[in-house]
Amino acid sequence: MACHAVDKKLVGPAYTDVAAKYAGQKDAVDKLAVKVVKGGAGVWGPVPMPANTAVSDAEAKQLVQWILTQKK
Numbered sequence: 904m905a906c907h908a909v910d911k912k913l914v915g916p917a918y919t920d921v922a923a924k925y926a927g928q929k930d931a932v933d934k935l936a937v938k939v940v941k942g943g944a945g946v947w948g949p950v951p952m953p954a955n956t957a958v959s960d961a962e963a964k965q966l967v968q969w970i971l972t973q974k975k
């Protein structure tokens with residue numbers, strides 16, 4: 904079962920909502936890339952995102968850069 908979709912909330916937020924929330928924030932890529940690798944909770948609700956340990960820092964940055972281009 905997927906945790907994220909581009910345009911709708913599943914376990915985690917829709918990527919279009921993430922992109923809208925962080926639009927224009929200079930440090931968003933670095934901040935979110937750390938969150939993807941380490942996991943965390945509390946921004947979108949109580950449900951935590953687990954650490955995605957199989958994802959390298961560079962891959963996490965690439966994924967987040969792509970997520971931040973997702974427009975509604």
Ligand code: HEM
Pocket residue numbers: 906907914915916921935938939943944945946947948949950951952953955958966967970
């Ligand atoms: C490499 C795979 C993944 C990527 C790139 C990714 C990306 C993201 C991003 C960018 C956020 C927003 C973080 C924030 O605003 O602070 C997020 C939040 C979240 N993700 Fe993921 N995610 C991944 C895998 C997963 C998986 C496997 C799950 C479920 C088991 C998951 C569940 C969540 C949840 C519940 C949140 C909300 C956390 C909060 O409220 O702070 N994600 N994810």
